[in-house]
Amino acid sequence: MSVIKQGSLLLPAPAKDEWSSYQMGRFLQGVEQKTGRNFADYEEAWQWSVDNLEQFWAEVWNHFDIISHTPYTQVLADDTMPGAKWFPGATINYAEHIVRALNRRSNDVMVKSRSQTNGSVDWTGGRLLEEITRIQQGLIRNGIKRGDRVAGYLPNIPQTLAAYLATTAMGAIWCSIAPEMGPKSVLDRISQLEPALLIAIDGYRWGKRDLSREDDLARIREFLPATKTVLLPYLDENATAPAGAELYADFTRDQADIVIEPVPFDHPLTVLFSSGTTGKPKAIVHSHGGLLLEHFKAMGLHFGMNEADTAFWFTTTGWMVWTLSVSTLLVGAAIVLEDGDPNWPGLDGEWSQWSILAQTEATYLGTGAAYLAACAHAGLEPGKKWDLSRVREIQCSGSPLAADVAGWVYEAVNPNVLLAPTSGGTDICAAFIGASPLTAVHAGEMSCRPLGVSVESWDPEGQPIRGAAGELVATKPMPSMPVFFWGDENYERYRNSYFGAYEGVWRHGDWLIHTERNSWVITGRSDATLNRGGVRLGTAEFYAVLDGLKDVQDSMVLHFEDGGGMGKLVLLAEAAPGRDEQELEALIRSTLRKELSPRHVPDYVVFVPSIPRNPTGKRLEIPLKRLIQGAVTGEVIDLGIVLRPDDVNDTVQRVNRVLEAAG
Structure with missing residues (x-):
């Protein structure tokens, strides 16, 4: 692996006259025509988007043809943080937009599942729609209605995807817990929600090991006596339902027309949980409208996805990336699901992310920076072992991406790829800092602030700084900021989590450097900063x-x-x-x-x-x-x-x- 210095140019930004080759470019050219503006570069377009939040988000709404059963009266009725009020009056449904795309591509393969437990399965758009309707009928028979919580103790497989969409299309609220979590971890999370129904598997295979979840499920059910249970046989297709539970095959026996329940913009869609590393996991509630708009913007503009794309996001169902990955379907792109050990039988084995990427002919990879670093340090050359020529973008997150590893991606994976290191969080289920097809890629740095995201680096006095680490703050609201934490009376924990440092300004807890190249570097958590004799050292250094x-x-x-x-x-x-x-x-x-x-x-x-x-x-x-x-x-x-x-x-x-x- 050759030495690449931080800030080295890896991919230049396209010239302004090339913008029309990109979906984001065409979107911004449409804004120019409507407003009479002429953006010299992406940064000017970003500045317009945060200076004119209402107009920007209205343009996103119109560009992606948001289905609204009743019209909104205003884009942003109150910009106070916390508590911003987006699109009051509108009634929408996140899942309805995916249903629209699946109907359009009912005969095309839209889900490519690769599982170490039960092998390879491909579903068309029509097959996914069928599963959604079958799950909905099971939910209806069990009395599930708008506002009820449905939990999934499920791996990254098509049935989980269908259950999420079936639940939320009805106006009920979904939460996912990955099956690798033990009973205490599961209960610390879902017991806060008092779910009406739990869908769970009997076990799964991880590499060579078969891992039963029957005893764990029994303990979970013991502490949730009012929660109905549906068992999906996964490790053992002949598994029987425990006493008082229903088998998935019986639960999904009926099929009917899909049910869509229009809900207000800020109606809860899904609950994501913080890692629980500093206390009880926060139950972060995200809304239909917030994720719908943020994810349309991300998929359609920043990632440039369309019906020609197949996206592989390596994730477990308990990570916010899983929720983000489902939104691939919003723009009609297909999705790849992997369940199992990605390092089995080795980093470059048949279940590696590179192998799955090649098998499924995916064009987009969402992965972890730590995974790329492990592959780079192992001296792998995946671009030589597999045909990765179709891959046009690699997004990585989870931790900062070192400059040398960024260089390795271009040398060893694909020299034509757009590398997109990104930093966001479960808190917003979106990005604070990321990339775009209109900005240059510099080694070890993130390219830009996403459109509509007013992020700055602040010193302790609340002043923007450049060239040194400051607090990552959001000075204006985003639609996907949480609507509340479940069980957080008076928003006390919410305020303390994000708004304790600067009044009315979101402080995320990361150190952020704004470079002279107008790029961005995360240098670590601000609450994990080292202070040696009064000198502050960022861990990412x-x-x-x-x-x-x-x-x-x-x-x-x-x-x-x-x-x-x-x-x-x-x-x-x-x-x-x-x-x-x-x-x-x-x-x-x-x-x-x-x-x-x-x-x-x-x-x-x-x-x-x-x-x-x-x-x-x-x-x-x-x-x-x-x-x-x-x-x-x-x-x-x-x-x-x-x-x-x-x-x-x-x-x-x-x-x-x-x-x-x-x-």
């Missing part, structure tokens, strides 16, 4: 360097304060198999000193079996630090969201031994 060392498979930096002094800086590292740890420690120290500064050199390097990350690839720095300091596991971290939970205790013990020896 370390990772940008360490991710370029091929023998460091993963890393995490922690700072233990000592009351105002330098404190203890501890670097956790996962070494490549067979690598001499003493030599690697010397290389780590010399590289950090050379590339960053002497202040970045850790006091201690601790080699650990793995770095704790959640399913999105985010390092769990704060929870691990609290565990090392003596906190109780269940109070600061939910092991159900850790990718390798069995390693956590070992890691804590290793760090504690080093710190105790140091005094």
